[in-house]
Amino acid sequence: MNYDVIIIGGSYAGLAAGLQLARARRRVLVEDAGMRRNRFAGASHGFLTQDGTPAAEIAARGRSQLMAYDNVEWLPGEATHAEAAEMGFRITVAAAGREATGRRLVLALGVRDELPNIPGLEERWGRSVFHCPYCHGYELDRGRIGVLATSPKSLHHALMLPDWGPTTFFLNEAFTPDAGQTEQLRSRGITVVDGPVGRLEGDGVTLVMGDGRVFPLEGLFTLPRTSVASPVAAQLGCAFDEGPMGSFIRTDAVKATTVPGVFACGDAARMAGSVSLAVGDGALAGAAAHQSLIFGS
Structure with missing residues (x-):
């Protein structure tokens, strides 16, 4: 199946990116492994209008709002491979037995905490x-x-x-x-x-x-060490920077990575993060990915 944009990661950053693209009436696939970084926390704090709301509730409400758009498809499972393809990029979700291609990729991969x-x-x-x-x-x-x-x-x-x-x-x-x-x-x-x-x-x-x-x-x-929670950014050849807690995907001011057509957002693309920063990052990456489809990148 061909999509305008494939988003790898369906937590806060990925959901925010998807919402921008859905409202731009682009065909979007969101792949999600279901492993939110803050899944152990009872509530999210410091996020304007959501202070004290259970973290899982914010994620569930965001997914429900995104999936109300009929141009968005949700694919559960972990993306095990990503590569350049003739019309953009191809991802493989082995557990689901699926491959999909998209003209653009948004990597909202999250991080793993090494305690x-x-x-x-x-x-x-x-x-x-x-x-x-x-x-x-x-x-x-x-x-x-x-x-x-x-x-x-x-x-x-x-x-x-x-x-x-x-x-x-x-x-x-x-x-x-x-x-x-x-x-x-x-x-x-x-x-x-x-x-x-x-x-x-x-x-x-x-x-x-x-x-x-x-x-x-x-x-x-x-302070745990962190690592990007998926190998796909490295498989694609994205550059990384080193932060105080671990390496993260290098992006520019509009969340474009060093690989043309690939954008990254959320904790995997910042020195440190939070729910509110992830949502802002995702919204920017989604809008930038959409505009790159029109103007090139």
Whole structure:
């Protein structure tokens, strides 16, 4: 089946891109593997008009609104391959036994979070362990906050958090602050705890050090490494940039990648992201993909 635009990824950025293209009366295919990055979070915060709304509800409502347009088709499954084709691009969704071609591609691939290997952390991810203070800091109600270091870049993370509550910085042998950094931490009122972290436990999050010290917390923040959640951007030859959390797809001001005819948006195409940034990114990428069909790119 031939489409004007194929969107790989049906979360917030992909849905927003699709809506622009649907309203431009283009034939659109949205392929979605069903793995939203924020699927573990109960609610989305900081998104104007949707603050506090369950994240899954926002995604479901967005899909319902998009699929009300009869020029949009939804294809569940993971795109396992993408390549240039005579009339644009071809994608393969092996589990669905489908191939499809489109004149343009929009990559809304999302990212995978590579979490620190601390017992008890993974099952608390998105519930009492977070990475974004703007998304989750306010709800901790100025309670005790921890920051788990994963690299020297965690210093920036730690210096931000006191605006949301009294902060303890757990170095976990990830790095040792120098004299200047130690003074920065002191000036922000941050308690620094050295030594390896043993585990997380409790209904909320209680951090237990390797030597047995116990720190009850209202929330714990950490910077995971991220990786683009699909190989298709690399298969197509898109260039990547390196950000503080991991590599992401390089795009220009209108979300065009280094491969003509391919656009990228959302967390996979930013240094860091949120639902509101993903929606804005997707709207821009969708409009740019549409205009490229008219004016070329």
